[in-house]
Amino acid sequence: MTAFEAAGLTRSYQLEGVTVDALRGVDLTIGDGEFAAIIGPSGSGKSTLMHLLGCLDRPTSGVLKVGGVDVSTLDDTQLAELRNRMIGFVFQSFHLLARTSALDNVALPLVYRGVAKAERRAKAREALTAVGLAHRLDHRPSQMSGGEQQRVAIARALVGDPQVVLADEPTGNLDTRNGDEVMGLLERLNADQGVAIVLVTHEPEVAVRARRQIHVRDGLIERDVA
Amino acid sequence: MALEALRVNRLRSALTMLGVIIGVSAVVILVAIGTGAKDAIEDEISGLGSNIILVVPGQLNFQAAPTQSRLDLADVAYVRRVVGDPGQVTVSVQSGESMRVGRNEAFVTIVGTDENIPNVFDRPLKRGRYLTESDIDTRRRVAVLGSEVSGQLFGDLDPVGRQATIAGVRFRVVGVYDKVGATFGVARDREVHIPVTTAQRLLGVQRVNGIAIGASGPDVIDSLGKKVVDALVARYPGEKFSAVTQTQLLGTIGTVLGMLTGVLAAIAGISLLVGGVGVSNIMLVSVRERTKEIGLRKALGARQRDVLGQFLIEAVLLTTIGGLIGIALGVGGSLLIEALSPVPASITLWSILLAFGVSVVVGVFFGVAPARRAGRLDPVVALRSE
Numbered sequence: 001m002t003a004f005e006a007a008g009l010t011r012s013y014q015l016e017g018v019t020v021d022a023l024r025g026v027d028l029t030i031g032d033g034e035f036a037a038i039i040g041p042s043g044s045g046k047s048t049l050m051h052l053l054g055c056l057d058r059p060t061s062g063v064l065k066v067g068g069v070d071v072s073t074l075d076d077t078q079l080a081e082l083r084n085r086m087i088g089f090v091f092q093s094f095h096l097l098a099r100t101s102a103l104d105n106v107a108l109p110l111v112y113r114g115v116a117k118a119e120r121r122a123k124a125r126e127a128l129t130a131v132g133l134a135h136r137l138d139h140r141p142s143q144m145s146g147g148e149q150q151r152v153a154i155a156r157a158l159v160g161d162p163q164v165v166l167a168d169e170p171t172g173n174l175d176t177r178n179g180d181e182v183m184g185l186l187e188r189l190n191a192d193q194g195v196a197i198v199l200v201t202h203e204p205e206v207a208v209r210a211r212r213q214i215h216v217r218d219g220l221i222e223r224d225v226a
Numbered sequence: 227m228a229l230e231a232l233r234v235n236r237l238r239s240a241l242t243m244l245g246v247i248i249g250v251s252a253v254v255i256l257v258a259i260g261t262g263a264k265d266a267i268e269d270e271i272s273g274l275g276s277n278i279i280l281v282v283p284g285q286l287n288f289q290a291a292p293t294q295s296r297l298d299l300a301d302v303a304y305v306r307r308v309v310g311d312p313g314q315v316t317v318s319v320q321s322g323e324s325m326r327v328g329r330n331e332a333f334v335t336i337v338g339t340d341e342n343i344p345n346v347f348d349r350p351l352k353r354g355r356y357l358t359e360s361d362i363d364t365r366r367r368v369a370v371l372g373s374e375v376s377g378q379l380f381g382d383l384d385p386v387g388r389q390a391t392i393a394g395v396r397f398r399v400v401g402v403y404d405k406v407g408a409t410f411g412v413a414r415d416r417e418v419h420i421p422v423t424t425a426q427r428l429l430g431v432q433r434v435n436g437i438a439i440g441a442s443g444p445d446v447i448d449s450l451g452k453k454v455v456d457a458l459v460a461r462y463p464g465e466k467f468s469a470v471t472q473t474q475l476l477g478t479i480g481t482v483l484g485m486l487t488g489v490l491a492a493i494a495g496i497s498l499l500v501g502g503v504g505v506s507n508i509m510l511v512s513v514r515e516r517t518k519e520i521g522l523r524k525a526l527g528a529r530q531r532d533v534l535g536q537f538l539i540e541a542v543l544l545t546t547i548g549g550l551i552g553i554a555l556g557v558g559g560s561l562l563i564e565a566l567s568p569v570p571a572s573i574t575l576w577s578i579l580l581a582f583g584v585s586v587v588v589g590v591f592f593g594v595a596p597a598r599r600a601g602r603l604d605p606v607v608a609l610r611s612e
């Protein structure tokens with residue numbers, strides 16, 4: 001099985017009458033349990049590609065299959081359900097709900113899966129324990145360090161047993177030590193649970209920890225090194 | 227979860243609710259006052275006695291000025307014959323005059339009438355006697371005082387047998403009525419009853435203002451009224467006469483007051499709508515502020531309807547809590563008005579249920595637009611917004 005299969009993927013934006021081609025025909029296959037890094041200069045289309053892979057956005061043209069399903073055949077509700085079951089997201093700026101405890105932040109994806117509250121909390125506690133935050137269950141984002149917040153976000157990404165975790169510059173807002181810890185977690189997730197990881201990064205030292213480096217430039221894949 | 231979101235912005239939530247709170251409490255209070263006024267007036271009318279028919283010249287019409295009376299004592303005798311029971315017919319000639327006793331002076335309503343007052347109206351005596359047939363026949367200058375007039379002119383003294391001057395003419399007090407209170411703003415305790423014949427001479431008129439008939443029972447009121455009016459029209463072809471019964475008065479006044487209450491409630495309802503617009507406005511701001519949150523929720527698997535539901539519940543919660551506070555304030559305010567002011571207020575269940583229902587509906591109605599906007603937000607746009 002393949003996690004992602006993209007063929008001729010393009011995405012263009014209309015900006016005040018000017019067409020911006022963020023992606024200009026990307027062919028890409030990412031298998032189950034892979035660990036890939038997408039690297040490239042700013043504005044090259046990395047985030048755009050991540051959003052397409054994460055089914056947050058639809059391509060202008062081309063075919064994208066996620067878990068073998070052509071996403072163009074799915075409506076918005078089905079896409080939401082696909083994201084919920086298949087994909088975990090980690091963002092550069094954590095995107096945790098302020099004023100909400102770590103436990104409830106982590107449990108949020110399960111809310112949309114219709115899981116009962118007690119089970120949600122049990123699974124969220126498990127996930128937080130797995131990222132080493134068993135002692136921070138009731139802390140709010142503002143009461144945690146950046147590294148801890150990103151670990152909460154990783155717990156949230158893995159609480160629903162996804163097939164893939166998409167991480168857009170997960171270490172971008174962290175110092176080296178915390179970034180290192182976050183990368184360690186992602187590596188373990190990949191090695192122990194076989195979850196495919198696709199991460200976007202600027203930092204070469206982060207990229208080399210992945211087993212595959214996909215270089216993007218000007219909306220095209222320039223180099224794909226495994 | 228929705229409560230949490232409201233608690234986060236406590237001050238803003240409170241201010242947003244204020245419109246709904248004011249609207250709902252205004253509905254409850256105004257309807258209570260309207261209903262209270264209606265109850266009070268209907269009580270007064272039934273206090274008049276339920277079987278009375280008032281026969282007046284002209285058409286009874288709230289818009290038109292009263293017609294100049296053309297009825298005189300001969301017509302009263304005629305009506306007595308038509309009714310067949312002369313004791314159940316009484317008459318009135320009215321005028322405002324000043325009355326004095328020594329240095330005390332009072333402005334009173336002089337009512338020229340006859341010995342049948344106690345047969346037709348419920349007018350118990352405190353002291354002395356009613357007017358008698360011989361008072362009327364001999365045009366005696368005697369008077370029966372309303373309780374307030376008695377107090378004003380004689381203080382604690384017993385007025386019976388004492389003298390008083392009305393429009394410069396000396397009268398002897400023969401009786402004092404019990405206190406009966408006001409009816410329709412007519413202060414009946416400020417009336418002074420004198421023989422109708424004396425009154426006509428005093429005022430220099432031949433006419434009478436109206437004729438009152440006591441029917442033997444509620445079932446004959448309408449037919450008796452019609453019979454009298456028909457007889458008068460037969461006597462004066464081409465002229466109009468009206469028979470007013472208590473039921474008619476109750477009906478008319480009930481309708482007028484009901485309309486008034488409705489108008490008050492509608493005005494208060496408008497402020498509820500304004501409150502709803504405030505809710506809509508704040509929800510739009512909230513959607514904008516929480517764009518990133520919405521994007522995140524969608525990324526995690528929230529469907530359009532999940533996000534829509536979340537914001538709709540928030541809006542409805544906002545107006546519902548506002549509605550409950552408004553009801554509490556409205557009920558409290560009505561009780562306070564009832565207790566501390568002469569304005570009667572009677573709380574009605576329907577106004578409470580209506581106000582509550584409307585505030586829920588307002589929440590749904592004004593919450594839907596912002597909630598749909600939230601539900602339709604593109605997750606990428608929402609996530610990219612910083």
Ligand SMILES: Nc1ncnc2c1ncn2[C@@H]1O[C@H](COP(=O)(O)OP(=O)(O)OP(=O)(O)O)[C@@H](O)[C@H]1O
Binds near residue numbers: 040041042
């Ligand atoms: N909503 C949008 N409307 C118009 N243009 C857009 C939009 N989103 C992205 N773009 C453009 O698409 C191109 C690719 O953007 P993208 O965010 O994918 O770059 P990136 O590789 O993630 O850059 P960075 O490393 O700075 O995050 C850029 O030129 C950007 O300006």
Ligand SMILES: [Mg+2]
Binds near residue numbers: 046047048
């Ligand atoms: Mg980017």
